[in-house]
Amino acid sequence: MNLSDLPKLGNKRIKALSESGIDTILDLMNFLPRRYLDKTTVLPIRQVSGNGEQVTVVGRIKKIQQSGYGRKKRLEIIIQDDTASLKGVWFKGGYYIKKQFSEGEVVAFFGKAKQYGRYLSMAHPEVDKLDDKSDISDLKKIVPIYPSNNAFSKHRITNKLIHSWQKQILQKEKPPEFLPPYILSEYDLPKRHLAYRMMHFPQSKSEYKKAFIRFKFEELFLFELSVAKTKHEVIEQHQGPVFNNLGNYTKQFFNKNLPFELTEGQKSALSDIKKDVRSGKQMNRLVQGDVGSGKTIVAIGAILMALDNDFQAAFMAPTEILAEQHFRTLSSFLDPLDINIRLLVGNQKPTLRTDILTDIEGGNCDIAVGTHAIIQEEVNFYRLGLAVIDEQHRFGVKQRAEILTKGSHPHVLVMSATPIPRSLAMTLYSDLDISVIKGLPGGRKPVKTAVRPQKKQADIYRFVEEELAAGGQAYVVYPLVEESEKMDLKDATAGFEKLKKRFSDFEVGLLHGQMKSEEKDAIMQKFIENKIQLLVSTTVIEVGVDVPNASIMIVEHAERFGLSQLHQLRGRIGRGKRQSYCILIHGQKVSKEGQFRLRKMAQTNDGFEIAEADLKLRGPGDFLGTKQSGMPEFRVADIVEDQWILEQTKSAAWEIMDKDPHFEEPPHQELKKVFLPYFKERSKFYGMG
Structure with missing residues (x-):
């Protein structure tokens, strides 16, 4: 079935739909209601309290009148049933509405009822014309309200018209199910074709809520499955350099040069890193902690593990001032160890830049500190074993992937002084293992x-x-x-x-x-x-x-x-x-x-609590501050409000990846058809596409 097969859908309306991203029948089915009007409460007018509740009332039109002058001119339609009267009031569009109705007709008003003086009133109610024999049960329904825009208004693509199209589509189309039966059962999700009916023609509030959960689940599930597959293919399958040797650099720095005691959080993070770099698999770890929690010392520990095993390290920061700060900090801490650290930023003199690039490529440079200049094509490392990326949220996932091209699957350590809310960590950073440094170094007082x-x-x-x-x-x-x-x-x-x-x-x-x-x-x-x-x-x-x-x-x-x-x-x-x-x-x-x-x-002072509040205020896009982050635009799901669904989808995705990573089993055949094109698009963010 094509859009052009639908009645009252000519070229102009097809173009208007296309401007809103609706080009196919499936796009139209996925055109989500922005809210629902609940008309299931039909009351006699006398029983309406007038406290602003949404109700449906039915009555015969007693009077149609216009009152007021100039800008305050308004249309009033008074209806009456066997119990009392109610006034519908229109402050705009009265001329057109007046032409549609006559005194004596039976109509249904739906809206918020409020008491003004001696009259119950509804401002701009929804009106349905009825005949005297009309079954009142027809009014008792929940009506989806679809988004509109100027193009829709211009070509009279009304809510009623969209609803009629959805009805015809659902009578002829049955979208294939791609979620495996055991997932539908385990998470109590309706089948796809039924979920569309429940969304566009709900019989109750619980029905459309259940439909939306279904569509949120499938959206988050595809994303989590793509992250799980990325981790499986890029990380689990890639051999990383092995840092087995705990040599002089590490021993001297932590035993002799470090002027303070490590916190328990720092020790725990270093232990995680040590385990990763000895596993034979590529490390992809996020170390996050509040401002001042001591992440730089953890990064230095990881760098020294690389140097002890004859590898180079790269340290990438989002701005020059931050790169310069890290360069000074590393130089200060590591000065007694005779380690060659070079700073590579954008506006350096050609002779200095050439000297730095030669050092990096020749192996003379042990640690290269810099901005995104480090991942430019002309930069070639002699033997890169570890890449440290600071303030990850200011880079894109794609940029994180680009550092991997500078060596043979170097270990990646991502640091963030911006505490990352759990919902973001489960989506944007699902391909990373996470270490959290809790607490502040000894002697520090809360601000x-x-x-x-x-x-x-x-x-x-x-x-x-x-x-x-x-x-x-x-x-x-x-x-x-x-x-x-x-x-x-x-x-x-x-x-x-x-x-x-x-x-x-x-x-x-x-x-x-x-x-x-x-x-x-x-x-x-x-x-x-x-x-x-x-x-x-x-x-x-x-x-x-x-x-x-x-x-x-x-x-x-x-x-x-x-x-x-x-x-x-x-x-x-x-x-x-x-x-x-x-x-x-x-x-x-x-x-x-x-x-x-x-x-x-x-x-x-808790950065994680502040980050959660900030995410709720601004949303993921503004919180991350970058379109390059790799965070997809979710159509239905909200990662802040839907964390419980997010946790379910992550669990379901890893269950499949552990048992059937190539989607060869019968329950996963339909999923494979939908997922592989999705994954191909998503994988571009991870340098795989």
Whole structure:
């Protein structure tokens, strides 16, 4: 059956449907209702309470009248049954509606009933014309309401017309089932053809809910199955380099050079990595922990395992400032070990770049630190055994795959200082094993967070002055670099000039993203050395800056920042032994969402709790901040709300992958037909397509 076989569907309407992604009969079947109108409650008018409940009432039209003037002109249709009267009111489109009805006709109104004065009223009710003999049971139904747009309105593709098309399709078409019978049974899912009927023509609320669960399940199941197969084919089947030798680098660093004791979380993560790199299979592990939990030391431990076994390591960061920070950190920690570390970023002089590339290819370079420049075609490693990727959410899954081309299946260690909610970890990072570093290194105190209005700024600055006088350092972060006429925000440049005068007894510095790399480095170095006590900055210091003596973080117009961003900024302090304070200053007008974010920051320091709240507010796409992430656009499922379904589909997917990875058994034949094209498309994100 084709779309053109449906009645009242000419070329213009076919084109309008196509603009909404509906090109086939199956596309139309998958055109989901955005909501449902429940008409199952039909009441005598006198029994309607008028408290805003949705009901259906039936009556004869007593009067059709227009009242009011100009913009306040409205159409009123009064209906009456044996018990009382009710008024339908239209504030728009009254002229057209008036032409459709006559006094004396029997009609059904459906909508929210409210009491206004002596009349019960419904604003813009749905109206069905009836004849005197009409069976009232016909009204007792649940009606799907489909999305509409300008093209639909222009070509009169109404809800009623779409519903009639769905009815004809379901009478002639029976979509094949591809979920195995044992999965349908185990998870209590309706068969596919029945689920379509339950979605478009539900007999009850529970029916359409069950249909949606079915379609959410199959959508998430195909995704989880693709991830499971990717892991099975790319990871389980690939031999990774074996790091059996625990040599001098590792022993000397952890036994002699490391100036502090490892936390239990760090020890656990290193134990996981050690097991992986000795297994003979390629490691793909995500190490996540809150800001300041000590992930860099774990990465150094993994790098030293590679070096002890005569392999090179690559360390990739999303920005130059973060790459430079990691380069300085690694150089500082590993200086006594005589390890050659090179920094590869975009804007280096040709002679320096050539020297670095020669070192990497010749094996002279032990550790290459850099941005995405590391995965460019011209970069060739002598013997790459480990790739460390920091702040994974800022890269794409495809970029993660590209690092694998730089060696013979090197181990991959992914790090994230942005705590990843469980639902995202189960989808986007399902191909990775996960280690979580809990807790903070010894001696660190939790940061105290306060939310203050702009009018309290003078008191806040007095507190900052006391802290600076006691030897501390402070950040003041602004959302913009230069003044914007469109938004009433303070900018970093103007703030810097003001704060220089206010804190004239101290050295005040300015840092923002438009500065040259050398300028930023010089400013940060001065701040690290306490030659600058107050650093005015934009969010360029969000990640990668580690100044243990900094004890105050002030965020101006904090209501304008996202939750994860605020948490990252707060993570810049509390890294030393001083008690640290984060002060979130907000303007006069704060949205409800802004108030929620500020409250959440004051309530908890737990990055995972904050990440879950942020994901619910923003959704996966905005949370990840990149279209290249590999996260698919789910049509029905919501990974935040549907985590329980996600867990079921992951379990079902791995059950198949463990028993029948090539889909050879009879129950999996129909699944194979649907899954393989889907997997071919998905595999492009993993460098397999």
